[in-house]
Amino acid sequence: MHYKLSDYAEDIKKRLKQFMKEFILPNEKKYEEQLNETNTRWTVPPIMEELKNEAKKQDLWNLFITKRYGGELSLVEYAQLCEIMGQSLLAPEVFNCSAPDTGNMEVLMEFGTSEQKKQWLDPLLEGKIRSCFSMTEPSVASSDATNIQGEMYRDGDEYVINARKWWSTGALYPNCKVAIVMVKSDTKAEKHRQQSMILVPLDTPGVEIKRFLPVFGYDDAPHGHAEIHYNNVRVPASNLIGEEGDGFKIAQARLGGGRIHHCMRAIGASERAVHLLIERASQRVAFGTKLADKAVIREAIAESRIEIEQGRQLVYLAAEKIDDEGAKAARKLIAMAKISAPRVALNVIDRAIQVFGGAGVSDDVPLAALWAYARTLRIVDGPDQVHLKDIAKLELRENMPMVTITK
Ligand SMILES: Cc1cc2nc3c(=O)[nH]c(=O)nc-3n(C[C@H](O)[C@H](O)[C@H](O)COP(=O)(O)OP(=O)(O)OC[C@H]3O[C@@H](n4cnc5c(N)ncnc54)[C@H](O)[C@@H]3O)c2cc1C
Known part of the structure; x- marks a missing residue:
């Protein structure tokens, strides 16, 4: 390595x-x-x-x-x-x-x-246009993508789509022109073949942006996160991505890469936070000495550095495995990185906020916004619990012979 x-x-x-x-x-x-x-x-x-x-x-x-x-x-x-x-x-x-x-x-x-x-x-x-991705639905636990209820059916040369989606990030961007929408195309098919993905231009009649969803009060403008209703939306059949029933497979491929990108950015956010922390601690004086001279602050710096390097190594290991063997083979490492990197970011940013005192929770420094962003990463593209479940499943499978021997 x-x-x-x-x-x-x-x-x-x-x-x-x-x-x-x-x-x-x-x-x-x-x-x-x-x-x-x-x-x-x-x-x-x-x-x-x-x-x-x-x-x-x-x-x-x-x-x-x-x-x-x-x-x-x-x-x-x-x-x-x-x-x-x-x-x-x-x-x-x-x-x-x-x-x-x-x-x-x-x-x-x-x-x-x-x-x-x-x-x-x-x-x-x-970069002339932007896009959004509509999978999550308010009415079902969408971390289990087989739950989604939005549907489409074929009518001649068109598909007709009906769905209620939310958390479609980027949909409010003025130049967001198209959504990739995941809906069921055959509710009688095998569980993982019921879903399809289809391209829906946002100016198609029946596409209704109901509202934006703030994150801890941040509107995340101008891209935002939208609740979108697709009401009898008709698009050409040629807008289907892949074949009918490929939706789940495409979602897995999409999320594999997307998750690791989130992890990489989370490590970057952690680096920014520890740099800000050090900068502040080196200047600010309390009770006669600089914050950076106090043992508890030094401990915060050292703990942050250890966690960042550990988190980074997991991200690199996952990325290297994807390079060498593909996202499927790397799924355990991706899941591990997806849990670890946001945790690292939240810990480090939280320490930096503490060192900044009141300024830390204001908008004068980017720490509060970075923390809000990092906190969402424990939910987006699969909540922690789902990744923990997957890691444990793979771990049990891989180590089962050893468990049997020691019985
Ligand atoms: C800022 C932000 C941006 C987003 N952007 C997009 C986007 O662009 N497109 C899109 O389609 N979606 C997007 N999402 C949605 C996101 O992917 C979902 O919120 C996520 O997949 C979880 O689905 P859910 O909200 O329905 O939670 P649920 O599925 O209802 O899960 C809720 C909680 O249940 C627990 N849980 C779930 N499964 C298990 C389990 N097996 N074992 C134990 N506990 C479990 C977990 O604690 C989980 O957090 C975004 C969300 C946020 C917050």
Whole structure:
């Protein structure tokens, strides 16, 4: 196991770090200010487009396209880049590497027809449009995807879709043009063949954005999270992704990659937090000495560093296994990283908030927003308990002979 970068990846990493320092971190406040200047926060601040143009100019665009999808980076190399982007909530979009677009683009790259690629993948890759993913439903436990109730049926050359979805991240973005919707196409089929995925342009009659859902009070504008009702929505049959009944399989493929991206960003958020903590502790004086000179604060720094390195190693191990053997073979490591990385982030960010005192829970520093983001990661793309269940199942299966011998 070695995580040495190729010269190509090393060069990108160096330039990405410089970009973060020069363009992203100094513009975080400006982005929020521009968002607040508008009548509605559901508009794209001009600085975002400026930053995207600069990223394109510097060839720091679509870095998520790894070798598996025809790119030049391995996933373990991308892990080191994605982590850097994860230091700022603003950054992934600037490099066209943000969820849910990356997952949707990967689905289209892997399962899309040439017509679907031309219509939706190309503009997504260029950053001209954005997309959302509608799987979760308010009325059923959606961590078990076989529960979903939304349905579609074939009517001539069209499919008719009826579903109530929520937590469709990105749907409120002004330029979000298309949703990948997962619904049941055959309720009588085998449990994992009942679901299909279909592309639904958001301007199709019957698509109703009911409301946005805040996260701990954050609206997450301008992309947001929406409750969407699909009421007798008709789309051409050619919008089906793969075959009827492929939905579950595509969801598994989509989430495998998506989960590890979340983990990489969570490690980046942890790095940002520990740097902020150290910066603050090195300046702030209480009861006669700098915070950084107090044993409890040093302990907080040391604990954070240990946890970050442990969490990072799991992310790299999972990424390396995906590179070598594919997402299915890596599912235990992915599940382990998916539990570990958000935990690390929450612990480290919480310590940083504590060291900042009142400022830590304000909007003056990004810690509160990072914490809210990291907390959602224990739920999105499968709650912790589901991953723990899967890890235990695999562990029991793999170690069963040993258990028998010791009886
Ligand atoms: C900020 C945010 C963004 C999101 N973005 C998207 C998106 O873009 N598209 C989309 O489709 N969805 C999205 N989601 C939804 C997310 O993926 C779901 O919330 C998640 O899969 C859990 O489903 P659920 O909310 O229905 O929880 P449920 O399935 O009802 O589970 C609730 C709880 O039950 C417990 N539980 C579940 N299964 C087990 C088990 N086997 N053993 C023990 N306990 C268990 C867990 O504690 C779990 O948290 C997003 C959610 C959030 C918060």
